[in-house]
Amino acid sequence: MTATNPRIVTVRQNILKANDHTAAENRAAFAAAGVRAINLASSPGAGKTALLERTLRDLAGQVSMAVAVGDLATENDAARLRQHGAQAEQIVTGTVCHLDAAMVQGVLPRFDLAGLEVLFLENVGNLVCPSSYDLGEAARAVLISTTEGEDKPLKYPTMFNTADVVVITKMDLADAVGFDRDLCRENIDRARPGVPVIELSSRSGAGLDAWFAFVRGQGA
Amino acid sequence: MHEASIALSLIDVASEVLREHGAARASALTVRVGAWSSVVPEALTAAFPACAAGTGLEGARLSVVTVPGVGDCPAHGRVTLDVTRGLRCPSCGAPTPTLVQGDELELDEIELAEPDLEDV
Numbered sequence: 001m002t003a004t005n006p007r008i009v010t011v012r013q014n015i016l017k018a019n020d021h022t023a024a025e026n027r028a029a030f031a032a033a034g035v036r037a038i039n040l041a042s043s044p045g046a047g048k049t050a051l052l053e054r055t056l057r058d059l060a061g062q063v064s065m066a067v068a069v070g071d072l073a074t075e076n077d078a079a080r081l082r083q084h085g086a087q088a089e090q091i092v093t094g095t096v097c098h099l100d101a102a103m104v105q106g107v108l109p110r111f112d113l114a115g116l117e118v119l120f121l122e123n124v125g126n127l128v129c130p131s132s133y134d135l136g137e138a139a140r141a142v143l144i145s146t147t148e149g150e151d152k153p154l155k156y157p158t159m160f161n162t163a164d165v166v167v168i169t170k171m172d173l174a175d176a177v178g179f180d181r182d183l184c185r186e187n188i189d190r191a192r193p194g195v196p197v198i199e200l201s202s203r204s205g206a207g208l209d210a211w212f213a214f215v216r217g218q219g220a
Numbered sequence: 221m222h223e224a225s226i227a228l229s230l231i232d233v234a235s236e237v238l239r240e241h242g243a244a245r246a247s248a249l250t251v252r253v254g255a256w257s258s259v260v261p262e263a264l265t266a267a268f269p270a271c272a273a274g275t276g277l278e279g280a281r282l283s284v285v286t287v288p289g290v291g292d293c294p295a296h297g298r299v300t301l302d303v304t305r306g307l308r309c310p311s312c313g314a315p316t317p318t319l320v321q322g323d324e325l326e327l328d329e330i331e332l333a334e335p336d337l338e339d340v
């Protein structure tokens with residue numbers, strides 16, 4: 001054979017197209033079953049599980065809900081959530097620091113989607129990696145706690161830039177930790193101009209009504 | 221760090237292109253990574269060689285091109301954004317609500333390797 005020059009092939013393809021494809025399948029499954037899927041992301045310990053526990057408790061009997069929760073190793077969060085009478089399935093992600101659409105698809109057969117109105121997808125605590133992975137959710141909620149620093153939205157712009165709602169958690173601790181509410185909201189708005197922001201406390205219950213409206217799909 | 225996951229997905233997409241072109245190996249590939257993609261180029265290039273081992277991408281040179289964020293300012297039109305200041309026009313501070321570019325994560329091109337004599 002005679003040698004030819006190296007061939008350059010123009011590809012221009014999204015590296016995560018396989019994930020996006022699976023996410024579209026999940027989204028279609030949720031739509032067919034009439035389920036609103038909500039992806040919750042935050043840094044570790046911002047209060048995702050606490051907010052879901054409170055939500056499962058307060059909306060019990062009004063909205064039929066279940067949770068799929070991603071965790072690197074433990075079953076702790078699923079066990080906490082089951083105490084409130086709702087189905088909670090753990091997705092053990094091992095060394096992977098985010099949920100992806102295939103992990104969610106793998107756990108869906110364990111749910112009776114037709115009997116559900118809301119499926120929460122609690123992501124792994126991490127403000128970087130989950131931002132790249134569409135799970136097929138209807139809405140993405142990004143949480144930031146009053147105890148973690150007002151500059152987070154600009155340090156992790158991708159995560160906040162993909163949020164449909166930003167939830168400021170642990171408002172009961174705001175005064176104690178000197179939380180700068182205006183600065184935090186300014187930074188959120190820089191990362192995602194115009195995004196609705198909900199301030200709440202899962203401990204005291206303050207601000208939960210706006211969150212519950214969002215859960216029901218009635219806007220933030 | 222999710223760059224290892226990204227590298228594996230990149231290798232899947234690239235391997236598919238190799239198959240489509242009947243090529244066994246690539247010698248180089250270029251990816252475009254937006255400033256708003258949450259992927260750190262250095263981490264991706266660091267993760268790539270180990271992930272590529274044993275595939276047609278083994279030993280391929282990976283170039284990462286960073287794509288800056290671009291927004292649409294009502295007063296200044298297309299403006300290049302500074303990621304540390306968010307979606308705000310650098311000239312007037314007006315919000316630029318959508319990213320015109322800068323969130324991409326794509327395989328741009330592949331250089332197919334010449335088949336070695338042993339492969340023929």
Ligand SMILES: Nc1nc2c(ncn2[C@@H]2O[C@H](COP(=O)(O)OP(=O)(O)OP(=O)(O)O)[C@@H](O)[C@H]2O)c(=O)[nH]1
Nearest residue numbers: 043044045046047048049050125170172201202203
């Ligand atoms: N004071 C106060 N503490 C809270 C609130 N919400 C959560 N916490 C506490 O914050 C800690 C972390 O809460 P989790 O709900 O486990 O946080 P998470 O985001 O699910 O954490 P990971 O799943 O590990 O990422 C726990 O000790 C909670 O009790 C709140 O509204 N007020």
Ligand SMILES: [Mg+2]
Nearest residue numbers: 048049077122
């Ligand atoms: Mg949790």
Ligand SMILES: [Zn+2]
Nearest residue numbers: 293296309312
């Ligand atoms: Zn401007």
